[in-house]
Amino acid sequence: MRIRLESPTDFPAIYALVKAAFETAPHADGDEQDFVDRLRAGSGYLPDLALVGEADGALVAHVMLTRLPQSGVLRPAELLMLAPVSVAPGAQRRGLGTAIVREVLARAAARGHVTAVVLGDPAYYRRFGFRTARDFGLRNGDDFPDENVMALELAPGALRGAKGAFHFPT
Numbered sequence: 001m002r003i004r005l006e007s008p009t010d011f012p013a014i015y016a017l018v019k020a021a022f023e024t025a026p027h028a029d030g031d032e033q034d035f036v037d038r039l040r041a042g043s044g045y046l047p048d049l050a051l052v053g054e055a056d057g058a059l060v061a062h063v064m065l066t067r068l069p070q071s072g073v074l075r076p077a078e079l080l081m082l083a084p085v086s087v088a089p090g091a092q093r094r095g096l097g098t099a100i101v102r103e104v105l106a107r108a109a110a111r112g113h114v115t116a117v118v119l120g121d122p123a124y125y126r127r128f129g130f131r132t133a134r135d136f137g138l139r140n141g142d143d144f145p146d147e148n149v150m151a152l153e154l155a156p157g158a159l160r161g162a163k164g165a166f167h168f169p170t
Contacts, residue, residue: 001053001054001055001060001061001096001099001100002053002054002055003051003052003053003054003061003099003100003103004051004052004054005047005048005050005051005052006047006050006051006052006062006064010052010059011037011040013058013059014033014036014052014059014062014086015033015036015037016033017059017060017061017062017086017088018032018033018036018062018084018086019032019033020088020089021084021086021087021088021089021092022084022086023089024089027121032084032086035083035084035169035170036062036064036083036084036086038169039064039066039083039169040064042066042169043067044066044067044068044069044081044169045064045066045067046064046065046066046067046080048107048111049064049065049066049080049104049107049108049111049113050062050063050064050065051063051064051100051103051104051107053087053096053099053100055091055096058088059088060087060088060091060096061085061086061087061088061091061096061097061099061100062085062086062100063082063083063084063085063086063097063100063101063104064082064083064104065080065081065082065083065104065105065108065113065116066080066081066083067079067080067081068080068081068117068166068167068168068169069166069167069169078113078114078115079115079116079117079151079166080108080113080115080116080117081116081117081118081168081169082101082104082105082116082117082118082120085097085100085101085120087100098127101128102128105128105152105154108154109154109155113154114153114154114155114158115151115152115153115154115155115158115159116130116151116152116154117133117138117149117150117151117152117166118130118149118150118151118152119140119144119148119149119150119168120148120150121148122147122148122150125150126150128152129152129153130150130151130152131150131151131152132146132147132149132150132151133146133149133150133151133166134146134149135151136151136153136159136162137159137161137162137163138151138159138162138163138164138165138166139164139165139166140165140166140167140168141165141166141167142167142168144168
């Protein structure tokens with residue numbers, strides 16, 4: 001798989017990929033593909049942190065990090081949200097999701113971003129170093145179970161002394 005930045009010409013294929021990737025996911029709500037479009041249209045969109053994975057001329061994976069609105073978080077000044085990680089159904093369970101997540105996190109760190117948060121499966125996201133956000137003093141301002149709301153320091157100590165709440169966009 002070759003990982004590259006998404007481009008506007010990819011948007012229809014990304015929409016279809018995200019929809020297919022979540023059609024049978026146990027916690028999907030059927031809106032994931034529209035959620036990605038809303039994130040892309042929002043002020044938190046970071047085009048240099050929106051990636052696709054390509055194999056044999058087709059898109060097989062997608063991930064993005066976007067700026068997350070927050071209230072009362074004293075440190076850090078900015079949280080990034082890892083959006084839905086999408087892998088084409090026929091390409092799942094081959095390490096493509098892991099590869100594209102590692103790449104987007106590495107690019108974020110290289111660009112000076114220091115934190116990321118995600119709403120997802122702890123068993124999956126712990127492999128990247130995510131821990132519950134509460135471990136860092138952060139609260140999710142939504143009604144999601146604490147174990148599914150996780151944070152990651154992209155720079156050591158970036159969340160030391162963090163306080164406050166954040167909300168996931170809808």
